[in-house]
Amino acid sequence: MALHRSPAHPFGIKRPVWFASSLALSLAVAGVAGVQISQAAIIDPSGTPKNLAANTCADRTFRAMTVPQRVGQLFMGSVTPSAPDSTRIELMRKYHVGSVFLAGRSSAGTTATNTLVQGLQAKADSAAGHRVGLLVSTDQEGGQVQVLSGPGFSTIPSALTQGSWTTSKLRDEAAVWAKELRAAGVNLNLAPVADVVPESLGRANAPIGRYDREFGHTAATVAPHSDAFLAGSAQSGVMATLKHFPGLGYVRDNTDTTANVVDTVTTSESASITTFESGIKAGAPFVMISSATYSKIDPTHRAAFSSTVIQGLLRKTLGFKGVVVSDDLGNAVAVKAVPAGDRAVKFLSAGGDLVLTVEPKLIPAMTQAVQGRMTQSATFRAQVDASVHRVLNAKQKAGLLSCG
Structure with missing residues (x-):
């Protein structure tokens, strides 16, 4: 859960009427959202554990x-469920990669997907007899962004359609969709999209609006529906992810396919930020960071490489204590100009926890760069330790650790 703050928001964000309703949803989310560091490893506002000598699993x-x-726990590499590449899987195993992203499209259904996932879990790392299971994620938003389909999976409508439902209906449907993911072995959904696409921009917004990925065109619509999706996911035991902080609703270009995407509208006080604040208050366990640049928040760094965005706005101001995951740092054009190793180091240095790359071949360079930086900087080593703890705490709450 986020740190309690007084109604006077330090960045001047005004909480609308729907905000209070999100607090009720936190009870449903809390069972899965307990990814915050344990009581014995208390976090300060920057997200750094003050005591790493605690004795939780x-x-x-x-x-x-x-x-x-430890470094491997900070990476998520992709596997294509319709055509798993054994070479890439073994590469990820060699570098102790602790999380997997099911990418592409598969119509194999829940049973076949679960067979694949259990095969991956069987190869998961262990440390001195402690099994460390994999976080297995996918993009199961609905509409044009639904990776897994086939027998056992519902056909999920677009988020724009979901946003026209009552929040109770969406929560119930999201619980069904999450139950299907659980049956397929997936324990983390990289959804819901909390971005607000203004109606005036609509489908001209390439990353979100073009595919109807938004719940609506105002924060007052998006926040309660995003919270309902979170609550339904938690109800069925699947962790969910708010994305793409601090929002991709006001850009025209897609960071996956375009370099130098800049949001010139969003500020730290924008109403669109409150959708993430609401989800954090409701217990969101993961937040995904955008790879765009926000000129009115930090004009010199992409959000994924910005301590102002991650450590400042997300962690200190909004009080988020869970796992911060990157958008794709592998093939996304937005980051292609940055050497692979530097992408990982910059993201972790800025306060991120989990590096997502859809190109596993970059993992050796990325992990080596992280380890190299650890030998040079005690501050960076402390950040890595804090991030590993966040990931392991998420895994503990998901039942993925075995301490005997």
């Missing part, structure tokens, strides 16, 4: 790990 697992194993 996550803490004991951390202490049993080698440095390469």
Whole structure:
């Protein structure tokens, strides 16, 4: 849960009437959203554990790990369920990659997908007898962004359609969709989209509006529906992810396909930020960071590489204590000009926790760069330790750790 703050928001964000309703949803989300650091490893406002010598299962697992194993927990590599590449899978295993993203499209259904996932889980790392299961994620938003389909999976309507439903209906439907993901072995959904696309921009917004990925055109519509999606997911035991902080609703170009995407509208006080604030208050366990640049928040860094965005706005101001995951840092054109290793180091240095790359071949360069930076900077080593703890705490709450 987010830190309690007084109604006077430090950045001047005014909480609309729907905000209070999100607090009720937090009870439903709390069972899955407990990815915040344990009481014994209290976090300060920057997100850094003050005591890494605690004795939770996550803490004991951390202490049993080698440095390469710890670093591997900070990476998520992709597997294409319709055509899994054994070479890439073995590469990820070699570098102790702790999370998997099911990418592309598959119509194989829940049973076949679960068979694939269990095969991946069987190869998961262990440290001194402590099994460290995989976070297995996918994009199961609905509409044109639904990776998994086939027998056992519902055909999910677009978020724009979901946004026309009552929040209770959406929560119930999201619980069904999450139950299907669980049956397929997926424990983390990279959804819901909390971005607000103004009606005046609509489908001219390439990353979100073009595909009807938004719940609506105002924060007053998006926030309660995003919160309902979170609550339904938690009800069925699947962790969910608010994305793409601090919002991709006001850009025209897509960071996946275009370099130098800049949002010239969003500020730290914009109403569109309150959709994320509401989701954090409701217990969102993961937040995905955009790779665009926000000229009115931090004009010199992409959000994924910005401590102002991650450590400042997201963690300190909004009080988020969960896992910060990147958008794709592998093939996305927005980051292609940055050397692969630097992408990982910059993201983690800015306060991120989990590097997503749809190109696993970049993982050796990325992990080596992280380990190299760890030998040079005590501050960076502390940030890595804090991030590993967040990931392990998420895994502990998801039942993915075994401490005997």
